[in-house]
Amino acid sequence: MEAFKETLLSSFIVFENQLNGQKKSELHKLRQKAFEAFEKYGFPTRKDEDWKYTNLKPIIKHDYKIFHPKEQKLQLDEARKYFLSETDTYRIVFVDGYYASWLSLTTHHQYDICTFSALINRYPEIAxxxxxxxxxxxxxxxxxxxxxxxxxxxxxxxDNKIVDKPIEILHFTTPHALPAFQQPRSLLVLGKNSRATVIERHISLSANPVFTNSATEVFLHTGAILDHYKIQTDHYEASLIDNTVYQLQGYSVLNLTTASLGGKFVRNNPIVKLIESMAEAHLWGLTKIDSSELADHHTSIEHIAPHCQSNELYKGIFGGRSTGIFNGKVYVAPHAQKTNAFQQNNNIVLSDKATVNTKPQLEIFANDVKCSHGCTVGQMDENAMFYLRQRGIAADKARALLLLAFAGEIVDKIQLPELRQYVKRIFNQKNHIDFDFDL
Incomplete structure (x- = not known):
């Protein structure tokens, strides 16, 4: 860990020297304060409560290249395999950490759908x-x-604008890239009574280790609605830490669906702050991993204002030597009366060598609330299997039907038919299901 920390220190000095005119900007002051914070805290270890079940050493042991040349050899024909082909979308595409204009479909008409660098250069006051x-x-x-x-x-x-089609955000890592440490940063701002659908994916085409450290800030103003999909289907050498913070004003609605269906190491840290009355947050999660993969969901919902609602349901299926972690925290502030908050985590373990650690939490400081939380960890329901087998259904198909039924409650939350079918197809592949069945 210390070697990687030293690499980051020297890389930050080089990075600062490349900023030229940005050195005096407010953003660069923020960068400096942030790096000072990293120097102070360093990498977390298993002694830290939030990381007690997650070992970072296998992830940060690689000699990651912090900066690499802007080659961008990904061609449209190869990239389009991963686009939604039947759904008209806007697209913001990045290749090896750089914006790929020839693969993207952006706009500044009625709303801005573009890049973080465009924000910094064109709209510094918004930044x-x-x-x-x-x-x-x-x-x-x-x-x-x-x-x-x-x-x-x-x-x-x-304000008062509805984005006319979904927005895809795709991050590609190509086979040409060395072991890469990538750090995408995004900002989403939805004005009053606006609405948008955002689909976010990380796609590694490289056999080299890839570590993506992603951060996103999302502001939903009064009455805004965001449907946010995070689809994680990366290969075994890919690792992802995703930190996304949402701030919800009154009458705004967040629908967040996360499907973690691949990757050596995936950690999702969604934080939701309901700061004004009548805001709603709905978080749905589905995990299916095998081998020695790890998926860690650390969720936090903060009920700061009264008369708000949150629903949270995460489901996991774990095979091989995989590790699943769920730590969900719901905080209700003293003045957040009339809060409705519900949290549930259900898991199926398919292997004796798979591990699940689950910790749902409620911290309630108000007395007029309706809150509940719970978790389950178990194997396949033998009674249900027996019922299906007695009706002539083969063992493999009976198992598949039960897994599909278990996952269906989350998959059904995906409102885009093509995206729903894509997630279903990946889920079927992960479970070796070779017949079609409507979730």
Missing amino acids: DEYVGKLINHGDSFTALNTAFAREGAYIFVP
């Missing part, structure tokens, strides 16, 4: 207003992201 306002630099990885991030997505939807 000063929003960037860094939600991210907590007491976390080592968000501090690193703020210090190093140069590119990512920027979405701004003005």
